Amino acid sequence: MSGTAVSKEPVPRRRLSINQLILTIVLFAGSFIMIIPFLWMLITSFDWAARLNITFPPKIWPEEPSIRTFEVAFTNIKMFLYIGNSTLVSAGVILISSLSALLSGYALSKLRFKGANIVLLLALSTMMIPFEMTMIPQYLLFSELGLVDNYLAFYLPAMNYAFGTFLAKAFFDQLPSSLREAAVLDGAKEFTVFSRVYLPLCTPIIATMVILLFLGVWNDMLWPLLILKSASKYTIQIGLAMFTYNNGINQQPSIIMAATTASLIPVIAVYLFLQRYIIESIALSGIKQ
Amino acid sequence: MSSTPEGKGSAVHGGLPKRKFRFTRNDWMGYLFSAPLIIGVLVFAIYPMFAALFMSFHQTSGLNLTGTWVGLNNYKYALGDTIFWQALSNTFLMGLWSVVLGIAFSFILASLINNLKWNLGRNFFKAVYFLPNVVSGVATTLLFSFLFFPSKEGLINFVIGLFGIEPIGWFTNPQVAPYSIVLMSLWGALGYNTIIFLAGLQSVPRDLYEAAEVDGAGTYRKWLYITIPYLRPIFVFMLIMGTIGGMKRFTDVWLIGGTAGNPGGSLMTVVLYIYRNAFLASQMGLATAVSYLLFLIILILTVCLMLLNRRKDSLD
Numbered sequence: 001m002s003g004t005a006v007s008k009e010p011v012p013r014r015r016l017s018i019n020q021l022i023l024t025i026v027l028f029a030g031s032f033i034m035i036i037p038f039l040w041m042l043i044t045s046f047d048w049a050a051r052l053n054i055t056f057p058p059k060i061w062p063e064e065p066s067i068r069t070f071e072v073a074f075t076n077i078k079m080f081l082y083i084g085n086s087t088l089v090s091a092g093v094i095l096i097s098s099l100s101a102l103l104s105g106y107a108l109s110k111l112r113f114k115g116a117n118i119v120l121l122l123a124l125s126t127m128m129i130p131f132e133m134t135m136i137p138q139y140l141l142f143s144e145l146g147l148v149d150n151y152l153a154f155y156l157p158a159m160n161y162a163f164g165t166f167l168a169k170a171f172f173d174q175l176p177s178s179l180r181e182a183a184v185l186d187g188a189k190e191f192t193v194f195s196r197v198y199l200p201l202c203t204p205i206i207a208t209m210v211i212l213l214f215l216g217v218w219n220d221m222l223w224p225l226l227i228l229k230s231a232s233k234y235t236i237q238i239g240l241a242m243f244t245y246n247n248g249i250n251q252q253p254s255i256i257m258a259a260t261t262a263s264l265i266p267v268i269a270v271y272l273f274l275q276r277y278i279i280e281s282i283a284l285s286g287i288k289q
Numbered sequence: 290m291s292s293t294p295e296g297k298g299s300a301v302h303g304g305l306p307k308r309k310f311r312f313t314r315n316d317w318m319g320y321l322f323s324a325p326l327i328i329g330v331l332v333f334a335i336y337p338m339f340a341a342l343f344m345s346f347h348q349t350s351g352l353n354l355t356g357t358w359v360g361l362n363n364y365k366y367a368l369g370d371t372i373f374w375q376a377l378s379n380t381f382l383m384g385l386w387s388v389v390l391g392i393a394f395s396f397i398l399a400s401l402i403n404n405l406k407w408n409l410g411r412n413f414f415k416a417v418y419f420l421p422n423v424v425s426g427v428a429t430t431l432l433f434s435f436l437f438f439p440s441k442e443g444l445i446n447f448v449i450g451l452f453g454i455e456p457i458g459w460f461t462n463p464q465v466a467p468y469s470i471v472l473m474s475l476w477g478a479l480g481y482n483t484i485i486f487l488a489g490l491q492s493v494p495r496d497l498y499e500a501a502e503v504d505g506a507g508t509y510r511k512w513l514y515i516t517i518p519y520l521r522p523i524f525v526f527m528l529i530m531g532t533i534g535g536m537k538r539f540t541d542v543w544l545i546g547g548t549a550g551n552p553g554g555s556l557m558t559v560v561l562y563i564y565r566n567a568f569l570a571s572q573m574g575l576a577t578a579v580s581y582l583l584f585l586i587i588l589i590l591t592v593c594l595m596l597l598n599r600r601k602d603s604l605d
Binding site: 023026030031034037038053055058099106108111112113114115116122123126128129133134135137140156158160162165194218221222241244245250256260263267268271276278279283 | 318319320325338344398405407410412414416417419423426427432436438530537539540545568576577583
């Protein structure tokens, strides 16, 4: 009866719990190793004693706790400017890429125009081309156009977001076409159908694209390295990289760690709030590819 | 289901041969909506691809696109350049270890997390292990340049010093530097692979396990004979993505070793070789030739890995 059902359950559970405990401990130990670099970065970044060289032995608390390291970092490396620039670049790329992807995804899924399959195939096959192969002609193109050191060099290529088109098309395919047919019968213009009827339903896929694009653009270094010449235009990655590149790596530990900490704050803040969505988006992008 | 949408549909799909090349309003709309994508793909993917091929047959000086035709000389030069071969072998070495260790560790980690019954803990561990993945290559490299500090002050050297091991020149000893890069990229990429594997693990049908349990299979054998074979497509996907990523290594080695690939050229990679020739030596022709070689290598590796998967499939 009910008594047997209750007594049956705890037996396997108790047997498993030792394994589960070991498992949990192993995973905790592993996660500790994973976050040691961050902890060490934070400790060093607040340690005025480590401004010229690493202190020995390693501390679990700064030798001379101070935020002066951050003051020095922010005066030597124009962090506010770079973070602002990165925000500008990311926002533009996110806007252009996701709009391009949504518009083309909508057209490919719902309009089914002549040649739609060719367009999709062409776009998807270009995803195979490594950026490293096209970067030199792209750089020369922008230098011919006089757009080196100009954020248009980020915004214009953002139109080519084939993976986003693929994601958006797959998403629109799941939405019923009858919505469009009904709206068209009511005399709605095509763009109105797109923006008023379908776009409000697209928040999940927009969120995915924004997350993937933000992480990609915010952390990118190679293209900014080629395009950005003047220090006032630097994005955060290139600003940080150029500072260490020019001063030599392994110099001024606490200053560099303070700057690195500051550069990570936006990404980690976004991660803390959207952690679940970010992980889902990455998993989705991995599986879809 | 009225006749109107159907009639419209046949016109749209060009069902009537006479109308094949007549664009309806719908077709124009389609191209208008796709215009940003089409322009983007043509100008920033297709054109540069052909321009790179064109340039690779030319000797360029300075930043002009037109140079003198030299045929295959750029390719010949690269294939005869010891630095190119060094770059290629370094790239392979680091790529191979990163991929193999990355997949092994993340698969074990994903299996461990998946077996955890504690839901909150599962999400917590996912989040923690994934965290390094949102950190940029620049920040990762800076972090590890101090963790791997060459003298006894570095954290890692301090820890191994507790076991009586002499300080290692992680990023300064040419023999060690490539492996330090592997360790660093392992930290950065572990979470990504783990998330993909976890998604895969959750997709394994339960009844397969139940059937195996009936046959008396334990946890380990279920893992070996059901989970691993079932996830083979994901393993292949990881191999392909990891290989492609590994072949493109640039940011970390550039920041640590500069354009010379120091220490002692041990961190010279193919992309670094391309970058150095294009933007320091203004040898755009040579650089594009090498970028085509890189593309070919990636393509061949990708095709080989895909074939490997197919052959195994047919054997089973």
